[in-house]
Amino acid sequence: MDTQQKPCEIGIIGLGVMGRNLMLNIAEKGFLVAGYDTDITKVKSVQEEHEDKTIISTGDLAKFISSLRLPRAIIILVPAGSPVDAVINNIQPLLHQGDIIIDAGNSFFKDTDIRASKLEQKGILFIGSGISGGKEGARRGPSIMPGGNKEAYLRVCHVFSLIAAKANDMPCVAYLGSGSVGHYVKMVHNGIEYAMMQLISEVYDFMKRGLCLNNDEICTVIHEWNQGELNCYLLEITEQIFRKKDVKTGKFLIDEILDVAGQNGTGMWTSESAMELQVPVPTIDTAVVMRNFSAMHNERDTASKTLLRLISSFDGDKNAALIQLHGALYTAMIITYAQGFSLLSKASGKYNFHLNPSTVAQIWRGGCIIRSAMLNDIMKAFDNVNKLPNLLLYPELSKKIKDNEKYLRHIIITGIKSSVPVPAMMSSLAYLDTLRSKWLPANLIQAQRDYFGDHKYQRYDSEGTFHTKW
Numbered sequence: 001m002d003t004q005q006k007p008c009e010i011g012i013i014g015l016g017v018m019g020r021n022l023m024l025n026i027a028e029k030g031f032l033v034a035g036y037d038t039d040i041t042k043v044k045s046v047q048e049e050h051e052d053k054t055i056i057s058t059g060d061l062a063k064f065i066s067s068l069r070l071p072r073a074i075i076i077l078v079p080a081g082s083p084v085d086a087v088i089n090n091i092q093p094l095l096h097q098g099d100i101i102i103d104a105g106n107s108f109f110k111d112t113d114i115r116a117s118k119l120e121q122k123g124i125l126f127i128g129s130g131i132s133g134g135k136e137g138a139r140r141g142p143s144i145m146p147g148g149n150k151e152a153y154l155r156v157c158h159v160f161s162l163i164a165a166k167a168n169d170m171p172c173v174a175y176l177g178s179g180s181v182g183h184y185v186k187m188v189h190n191g192i193e194y195a196m197m198q199l200i201s202e203v204y205d206f207m208k209r210g211l212c213l214n215n216d217e218i219c220t221v222i223h224e225w226n227q228g229e230l231n232c233y234l235l236e237i238t239e240q241i242f243r244k245k246d247v248k249t250g251k252f253l254i255d256e257i258l259d260v261a262g263q264n265g266t267g268m269w270t271s272e273s274a275m276e277l278q279v280p281v282p283t284i285d286t287a288v289v290m291r292n293f294s295a296m297h298n299e300r301d302t303a304s305k306t307l308l309r310l311i312s313s314f315d316g317d318k319n320a321a322l323i324q325l326h327g328a329l330y331t332a333m334i335i336t337y338a339q340g341f342s343l344l345s346k347a348s349g350k351y352n353f354h355l356n357p358s359t360v361a362q363i364w365r366g367g368c369i370i371r372s373a374m375l376n377d378i379m380k381a382f383d384n385v386n387k388l389p390n391l392l393l394y395p396e397l398s399k400k401i402k403d404n405e406k407y408l409r410h411i412i413i414t415g416i417k418s419s420v421p422v423p424a425m426m427s428s429l430a431y432l433d434t435l436r437s438k439w440l441p442a443n444l445i446q447a448q449r450d451y452f453g454d455h456k457y458q459r460y461d462s463e464g465t466f467h468t469k470w
């Protein structure tokens, strides 16, 4: 490293694929950026690949820290959990009061609160920031969801605004508020991501095993859908996936991939948080459950023989079924976003985030995994109606749901009849049917609780609680 070098604007710890791509993105916008990793092969490869003067990479922590301009701003991009604490513990003795640590990984929001308050006692400012868009997003423009110390954000916002994706010329980054709001919003983003991926995979299954379409036909359908109101990043990559041939066999790669999906826990955290806050997010819950089901490979294999039920192929009008499937996916996706935003609203009240849902929709419109054309309508809904209790109550969206829900119902009925599982679609419809149900059979549950446990019940005709000797 050249000791005469000007101080770097910002530093990154963790030169994995996300870290190095973010470094390149920052450098490309004209900032001098420093990178550090304990893995010297990663450091060398960044150095070799990019001899550009705006990138400095090193395996020497003290040199890395001293290369940064004051107050220092350091982005940590390492796996969530103990690696984040290990990095913080290592760098903390080298930092000055007013220096800034930005955790840009998928950290659990409650850990972020603990880290922020510990660092605050030492005078170090902390930002917990979600970053979405995978390796391509980090390189070309991610969606960035920062929260935490406002003063610290003002030190880095000029960099973040330039490296973020743009949607309608607006950068997909905004200061979301204090505390762990940035990581909370990213967690809910991932919950929605799980649900959208599950819904798209159910659509794939319905086309493959229900309608007996081949990969080329499925690819064509997805391509067409992605041109209209269903347009979203996840459909865009799905189309590419269906085009890909396996270099080893020459067959479609998708058919060579094991039907077991991994997970790093962010979807589960969303469900857990929703349970804790008593907010129904059944489509997200189901998506997590389906990842767990996918992992039960051997049990499914055994049960497929013991509990044999053949999938009966569809004998109706396939084009009509595809129109229904389009409407079903549209409806379920809007319902999924509605669940995510209602969780954000409850969490905002509970944790004093003061979150603006329109801002969240705005920064999710570009760069991130759940970006979609629908988010424009969602942003408009939150802009037009202050404190909208549920997205589905916004008149334009209510109308779209009322126009399309019959398709969701038809597809579920067809799925049930033919034994193609569509659990996330079923959860979405159940959410809609329950939300608009003025009356629910919870009176019976009140009565049962009172019967066996003297828990008392409330009545329509009188205030207070009552107990009956059943």
Ligand code: 6PG
Pocket: 106, 131, 132, 133, 134, 190, 193, 262, 263, 264, 265, 266, 267, 368, 369
């Ligand atoms: C993103 C992604 C990213 C990561 C997911 C994958 O927004 O860029 O969400 O953060 O790919 O966390 O999560 P799972 O491994 O749990 O599917």
